[in-house]
Amino acid sequence: QSALTQPASVSGSPGQSITISCIGTSSDIGGYNYVSWYQQHPGKAPELMIYDVINRPSGISNRFSGSKSGNTASLTISGLQAEDEADYYCSSYRSSGTVVFGGGTKLTVL
Amino acid sequence: QPQLQESGPGLVKSSETLSLTCSVSGGSVSSSTFYWGWVRQPPGKGLEWIGSMYYSGNTYYNPSLKSRVTVSVDTSKNQVSLRVTSVTAADTAVYYCARHYLGIDYFDYWGQGALVTVSS
Numbered sequence: 557q558s559a560l561t562q563p564a565s566v567s568g569s570p571g572q573s574i575t576i577s578c579i580g581t582s583s584d585i586g587g588y589n590y591v592s593w594y595q596q597h598p599g600k601a602p603e604l605m606i607y608d609v610i611n612r613p614s615g616i617s618n619r620f621s622g623s624k625s626g627n628t629a630s631l632t633i634s635g636l637q638a639e640d641e642a643d644y645y646c647s648s649y650r651s652s653g654t655v656v657f658g659g660g661t662k663l664t665v666l
Numbered sequence: 667q668p669q670l671q672e673s674g675p676g677l678v679k680s681s682e683t684l685s686l687t688c689s690v691s692g693g694s695v696s697s698s699t700f701y702w703g704w705v706r707q708p709p710g711k712g713l714e715w716i717g718s719m720y721y722s723g724n725t726y727y728n729p730s731l732k733s734r735v736t737v738s739v740d741t742s743k744n745q746v747s748l749r750v751t752s753v754t755a756a757d758t759a760v761y762y763c764a765r766h767y768l769g770i771d772y773f774d775y776w777g778q779g780a781l782v783t784v785s786s
Contacts, residue, residue, distance in 0.1 A: 557730055559712065592772035594713070601762055601779055602705075602713065607772035645713050649770040653726045657705075660712040 560584065560646055560658035567664040573634040576661045578646030579627060584656060586627035590649035593622060593631045596660075597642045605644075606631060633663075641665040668693030670763050670777035678757075680786045684750040688763030688777055695739050695746060696721045701769035702739055702746040706759040707779075714759075716748065718766045726769050758784045 561579040568574040578585065578593075585591055591609045594602035604613050606622035609629065619634045629648070633640055646658040674686035688702070695702055703718030717727040719737040727735055736749040746763055760781050764773035 557728065590771045594773075601776040602773070603776070604772055604774050607767075607774070613774065647713075647715075647772070652729075653770060654728060655703075655715040655718070655726075655766075655770060657713040657715060 557650070557654060557656055560648060560656055562644075562646060562658040562661045564659070565662045565664065567666055568633075568636045569666045570636055570638065572636050573632060574636060574663065575633075576631045576644055576646075576663070578629040578631070578648075578658045580629070580648055580650075580656075581627055584627075584648040584650040585624060585629050587651065588649045589624070591622070591624060591629045592647045593620075593629075594645045594647065595640075595642045596645065602645065636665055638665050668765060668775050670765070670775060672761060672763055672777045672780035674780060674782070676781055677783050677785055678753055680754055680784055681752055684748070684753050684757060684782055684784075686748045686761055686763075686780055686782070688746040688748075690744050690746065693765075694741075695744050696741050699768060701726075701766040702737075703764050703766035703769070703773065704737060704746075704748045705762045705764055705773065705776075706757075707762070708756075708759045716750075716761075718769045719746070720769060724769070753784045755784050755786065758782065 593606040701718040704716040760779040
């Protein structure tokens with residue numbers, strides 16, 4: 557099954573804000589609010605950052621926020637910090653009981 | 667909060683079967699609303715969902731892998747297992763087990779991952 561579409565890379569300077577997009581279809585992102593975002597540092601397991609489009613798990617900084625418009629979900633990181641440098645993946649439920657991930661976005665903090 | 671730990675052979679021969687076990691502590695695999703899933707990541711590549719199972723037996727699989735994959739849950743041992751048959755080099759990856767809300771929503775707890783290499 558085809559993955560959700562994310563930019564391969566984004567970058568920003570400390571203190572700035574960046575947004576990572578995740579493009580799907582009406583069968584996944586556009587049709588359900590089961591969008592989640594994961595942060596993955598090199599050699600580590602992914603960590604849940606956002607679930608159900610806009611919700612943050614306990615312990616996740618409020619610098620991370622999620623949104624959705626139509627078939628596109630977005631992750632915004634404000635007040636960028638060096639520790640935010642990592643790979644980010646979006647995920648969504650897709651009709652017929654499947655789950656699909658995006659291809660991943662590498663965030664570089666300049 | 668649950669802790670997940672994958673275990674199994676790190677090297678599997680091509681055409682054979684890959685088997686991994688995920689031991690869950692600090693929580694029960696029989697808990698309501700949570701499925702138990704597997705996600706893999708080939709070296710240098712992105713995440714791919716493999717499948718998820720509820721302790722009562724309900725299961726979801728990635729259609730592209732469904733014919734070769736079995737996910738099972740052993741409530742007596744509090745473990746989740748994965749079998750992938752007829753493996754090829756394309757199955758070389760880090761395999762993660764993760765707790766999966768409703769089996770269709772988010773993965774909130776992950777194991778540290780187990781690298782499995784398929785050799786010819």
